[in-house]
Structures are given as structure tokens and as C-alpha cells.
Amino acid sequence: MATYNGASYVGEQLASILAELEPQDEVIIVDDASSDGTVPLLEAVGDPRVSVHPRAENLGYVRTFEQALALATGDVMMLSDQDDIWIPGRRALLVGATATAAVAASNLVLLGTDAPLRSPLTGHDWLLRAEDAPKRRRNQWRMLIGDAPYFGCAMAVRRDFLDRVLPFPGYLTESHDLWIATMANAVGELAHVEQPTLRRRLHDENASSERPRGIRKALQSRLLLLRLWGEARRRARRRRA
Secondary structure (H helix, E strand, C coil), rough: CCCCCCCCCHHHHHHHHHCCCCCCCCCCEEEECCCCCCCHHCCCCCCCCCEECCCCCCEEEHHHHHHHHHHHHCCCEEECCCCCCEECCCCHHHHHCCCCCCEEEEECCEECCCCCEEEECCEEECCCCHHCCCCCCHHHHHHCCCCCCCCHEEEEEHHHHHHHEEEEEEEECCCCHHHEEEEEEECCCEEEEECEEEEEEECCCCCCCCCCCHHHHHHHHCCCCHHHHHHHHHHHHHHCC
């Protein structure tokens, strides 16, 4: 989990996580130099499965997640934001999916209504379908045009895949989740879990906004995804060599 000034919601999120986990599991939390009560709140939880790693310098959520993944020791890592709610059964669904693919991405619903998110491109329900997971060109095209609902908060990564996604590319300042999905899609190691595993909380301080981006920012993000696709293919070739 990556946290930053998340005291308002992180307690509820963490409770939903701990209710899902088994005794041997761990919760690695890297705090990105919060200035509110996030760190004291987390350190007061008193569960031996939880370890908190505060940073003195704010480096942004991408580097925070990168550090959290590097610190984790489990066989399967499930990424978590600080303000959502895990749906019961999430652990079993995502761990099961990683038995056949190194990265699993599930659907999610909105907290309060259980409605699916809407695609910012089409306005339709924004859903992943299991049958589409092997369609690598289609998946990458959907990512490129901004119509692929790959969210890190609904994603699991198998440990033996970490050497492909870490370190994150040095130029990556947003969309770590799309980088992970791109790398998995490039080598055919991406699974889609149709059942929602997360209730997403929308509020004014979400790190990823649901509102449309300006043209300039949208173009910059598309160029970033093209660059990531090239990096994924290079890493895949190096692995085969």
C-alpha cells in the first residue's frame, strides 16, 4: 500500500484488508512523507502483519508503490490504494488467477452503489472480460486510447514476475498500473478476473481522477504508453536472449 495524507479513510481500508488475509500474510505500507496523522494511525494498529515504512521525502505515488513492491516478501502481491474497500473473497480470487498468469487484473465497483465505473471514452460500463485476456493487440490498443480499466488497486502480481516490472522505467511518473499491465500483456501473462474485488471510493483527493484530462495531458499520457510498450518489448527480448 502507498499512503499520503490518508488518515480520513486508510483505517477503514486497512480493516477490510486484514479481514481478508491469512496469518502468514503481510501488509507493507510505504508512506510518502504524510503531513497528517496517517503514520501514527497506521503504527497504532498493532497487527504483526502490518509494517509501516515512512519516507522523509515526498517522491510521488509511483515511486512509493515501487518501493512497496521491492519490500514485499510474499509469493503474490496485491496492490492497494489508501481509500478503497476490499470485497470479501478478493484474496482467493486474485491468488487463484495468478496460478495461470503472472499478473491478474479484476473489475471493481463504486463504493456506495456497487455500480461499475463508466468508460471515459464510450460512457459504457468499464469492464474486463476473461475471454479478452489473450487478445494482446486489442488490450494494448485499449490502453493506448484510454479505454482499458487496468487499476493497480484491483491488481495482483506474482513474485516471479517482479524482475520484469522492477525497476520501473525512470521516466515513469504516472500510471504504474498500466506499466505492469503492459509488461504482462507483452509476454502473454495477463489474466482478467470478471468478478469485482474492490469497492472504489471517489473523492476530490483521488490520485487518479475520473474527470477528463486536457488535450495536452491526454497526448502526453498516450506518448508515455507508447514508450512503455517499447520498453516492455525490449525487456521481453532480453529475457528470451
